[in-house]
Amino acid sequence: MTVLVTGGAGYIGSHTVLELLQAEQNVLVLDNFSNSSSESLKRVKELTNKTVTLIEGDIRDKALLETLFTQHSIDSVIHFAGLKAVGESTEIPLDYYENNVWGTINLLQVMKQFNVFKFVFSSSATVYGDPQTVPIKENFPLSATNPYGRSKLMVEDICRDLAASDSNWKIALLRYFNPVGAHESGRIGEDPNGIPNNLLPFIAQVAIGKREALAVFGDDYDTVDGTGVRDYIHVVDLANGHLKALAHLAKQNGCVAYSLGTGKGYSVLEMVKAFEKASDRPVPYKIVARRPGDIACCYADASFAKEVLSWTATRNLEQMMKDSWRWQSNNPEGYKK
Ligand code: NAD
Ligand code: UFG
Numbered sequence: 486m487t488v489l490v491t492g493g494a495g496y497i498g499s500h501t502v503l504e505l506l507q508a509e510q511n512v513l514v515l516d517n518f519s520n521s522s523s524e525s526l527k528r529v530k531e532l533t534n535k536t537v538t539l540i541e542g543d544i545r546d547k548a549l550l551e552t553l554f555t556q557h558s559i560d561s562v563i564h565f566a567g568l569k570a571v572g573e574s575t576e577i578p579l580d581y582y583e584n585n586v587w588g589t590i591n592l593l594q595v596m597k598q599f600n601v602f603k604f605v606f607s608s609s610a611t612v613y614g615d616p617q618t619v620p621i622k623e624n625f626p627l628s629a630t631n632p633y634g635r636s637k638l639m640v641e642d643i644c645r646d647l648a649a650s651d652s653n654w655k656i657a658l659l660r661y662f663n664p665v666g667a668h669e670s671g672r673i674g675e676d677p678n679g680i681p682n683n684l685l686p687f688i689a690q691v692a693i694g695k696r697e698a699l700a701v702f703g704d705d706y707d708t709v710d711g712t713g714v715r716d717y718i719h720v721v722d723l724a725n726g727h728l729k730a731l732a733h734l735a736k737q738n739g740c741v742a743y744s745l746g747t748g749k750g751y752s753v754l755e756m757v758k759a760f761e762k763a764s765d766r767p768v769p770y771k772i773v774a775r776r777p778g779d780i781a782c783c784y785a786d787a788s789f790a791k792e793v794l795s796w797t798a799t800r801n802l803e804q805m806m807k808d809s810w811r812w813q814s815n816n817p818e819g820y821k822k
Contacts, residue, residue, distance in 0.1 A: 486511065486558055486559075486560040486561075487510075487511040487513050487557045487558055487559045487560065488505060488510050488511065488512055488513070488559070488560075488561050488562070488563060488731070489513050489515065489553065489559045489561070489562045490505070490513070490514050490515070490562075490563045490565065491514075491515050491562065491563070491564045491565055491592065492515075492516055492521075492564070492565030492567065492607075493512070493516055493526065493537075493539075493563075494516040494518060494521040494523060494526050495516070495520060495521045495566075496521075496664070496674070496675040496676070497565055497607065498514070498516070498521075498563075499521075499526060499529055499673050500667075500668060500673065500720045500721055500723070500724040501563065501565070501723075501727045501728075502514060502537055503532060503533060503668065503724070504721070504724045504728055506529065506533040506535040507533055508728055512537045512538070513538045513540065513553065513559065514537055514539045514540065515540045515542055515544065515549075515550075515553065515566070516539070516540075516541065516542075516566065517541065517543045517544075517566070520568075520569075520678065521676070522820050524820040525676075525820060526539050528672045528673050531672070532668070532673070538557075544564075544584075544588040544591060544592050545583070545584070545587065545588045545591055547594070550591065550592060550595040551599075554595055554596075554598070554599040554601065555599075559599070559601055560601060561601065561604070561605070561734065562592065562596060562601065562603070562604050562605070563731065564589065564592060564605065564606050564607060565607045566584075566588065567588065567589075567607065567636070568580060568633070569633065570682055571611075571631050571633045571634070571778065572682060574632040575631055575632060578632035581633055581636050582632065582639075585636035585637070585639075585640065586636050586640060586643075589606075589640045593644075593647060600653075602653045602654045603655050603734045604644070604654070604655070604656045604657070605657045605731055605734070606640060606641075606644060606658050606659065607659060608637050608640070608641055608658045608659055608660045608661070609634070609660060609661055610661060610662045610663075610744065610746070610783060610785070611629065611637060612627045612628075612629065612637055612638050612641060612660060613625050613627065613628075613660075613783070614626070614628030614629065614630060614780075615630075615780045616783065619750070619782055619783065619784050620784050620785055620787075621744060621783065621784065621786060623660075623742050623743065623744055623789050627641070630778055641658050644656045644740045645740050647740070648739040648740035649739070652738070654739065654740065655734040655735070655737050655738070656739070656740040656741070657730040657731075657734060657741060657742075657743060658741070658742040658743070659726060659727065659730060659742075659743055659745050660742060660744045660745065661718070661745050661746075662715065662716035662717070662718050662744070662746030662747070662783070662784065662785050663683075663684075663685075663717045663718060664718055664720045664723050665685040665717045665718070665719065665720065665805050665809060666685075666719040666720050666721065666800065666805040666806075666808040666809050667720065667808045667809055667812035668720075668808070668812075669808055669811070671808075671812050671814075671816070672815075673812070674808075674809070674813070674816065674819075675720075676816075676819030676820050677819075684715075684753060684756060685756070685760075685805075685809055686813075688757060688760045689760070689764075689809050689810065689812075689813035690813070691768050691769065692760060692761075692767075692810065692813070693766070693813055693814060695817070698771050699757065699768060699769070699770040699771075700770070700771060700773045701754070701757075701770050701771065701772050702753075702773060702775055702776040702779060703772070703773075703774065703775035703776070703779070704754075704772045706781035706782070707781055708752055708781055708782055709752050709755075710752050711752075712753035713779055713780070713782070714750040714751065714781065714783065715750060715751065715782075715783055715784070716746035716747055716749065716750050716783060716784035716785050717747070717751060717756070717802070717805060718745065718746050718798050718805075719798065719800035719804060719805045719808070721800065721808075722747075722799060723745055726743075726745045726790065726794070729790075729794040729795060730743065730794055730796075733794050741793075743789060743793070743794060744785040744786065744787060744789065744790060745796075745798075746784060746785025746798070747784075747785070747787060747798040748784060748785055748786060748787040748798075749784060750782060750783070750784035754770075757770055759803065760810070762803075762806070763806035763807045763809075763810050764806070764810040764814070
């Protein structure tokens with residue numbers, strides 16, 4: 486039996502493929518390389534000494550999906566493929582809805598056509614909007630403030646409707662908090678295009694001297710030191726959450742959402758300090774205005790995933806930082822030589 490992994494060449498996908506291969510699963514990856522390259526999976530193969538079939542193509546291509554489901558004995562799908570930049574989504578919303586929403590509908594239609602009902606979806610903590618309290622529980626109200634977030638919420642709603650319409654469906658909506666870090670080998674990691682939007686890759690590029698200073702978006706939030714607080718989770722822990730969710734689907738009924746986080750929040754300045762310690766490099770920063778749309782504080786109540794999936798994050802902040810730095814310093818240009 487084969488797991489189809491869409492977007493498997495990307496940051497979280499490549500780490501998940503590695504864990505799947507180590508767990509002796511057959512893996513088929515579909516990726517259009519719009520935000521990745523085949524190099525990540527070449528390295529995954531080297532690290533695991535296992536093979537993975539990689540198809541260059543798009544989830545919006547129904548004929549291609551039908552061919553893949555005909556040619557391979559796919560019995561479950563982990564769906565990472567999509568666009569993920571919040572700012573960009575406000576500039577090109579149609580691309581976001583086309584890729585993230587229509588692409589997913591296309592995939593679900595072909596799954597149904599081939600009687601494949603096990604589906605693990607990359608959702609995001611962004612669906613909790615600006616929570617009234619923390620830690621955030623799965624039953625908190627859902628909302629979205631930008632097209633990216635709305636595309637995730639729309640897909641969640643579609644999955645809930647689908648599961649309600651047909652009890653064959655078994656769907657895990659995985660709401661990631663803030664994935665950081667890299668595989669401990671330093672061979673695979675996050676390889677952002679251009680100027681990183683996210684905190685950790687930006688800090689890492691400052692530490693290595695590619696960028697002058699980090700702009701800290703606001704120090705007047707109601708948090709420990711005024712800077713934004715987030716629940717950073719090691720990407721390998723997150724990858725393992727997918728394996729647990731997939732294994733649990735056999736016993737699960739319908740569509741269930743799980744928050745995947747550590748349950749701990751760190752501020753931007755705490756992250757800067759921890760990275761300086763792990764890298765032994767200075768990370769100069771300057772305080773600038775708040776970034777529109779940012780919230781003060783966001784961290785998970787991770788107890789539901791622990792109770793139901795027997796999954797819990799095991800890597801601490803120091804490991805996240807050490808692994809990020811190893812990846813950044815061994816691959817200053819990412820996957821480009
Ligand atoms: P990524 O960009 O590294 O990976 C996404 C992969 O999907 C890329 O390899 C890209 O080439 C591919 N892709 C995009 N559109 C495609 C299409 N139409 N057809 C085929 N392939 C396509 O991103 P990531 O950080 O690994 O995120 C994976 C998923 O997790 C995304 O759905 C993202 O929205 C979600 N997510 C990410 C974060 C985060 O902070 N990284 C947080 C919450 C949720
Ligand atoms: N930050 C800075 N400077 C930067 C980048 C970020 O100060 O250059 C701050 C932000 O203001 C925030 C924290 O660092 O307080 C984290 O910001 P990120 O952009 O790394 O992450 P977000 O929490 O804003 O968003 C991320 C993903 C979203 C996802 C969300 C919830 O980018 O896609 O987590 O999962 F929806």
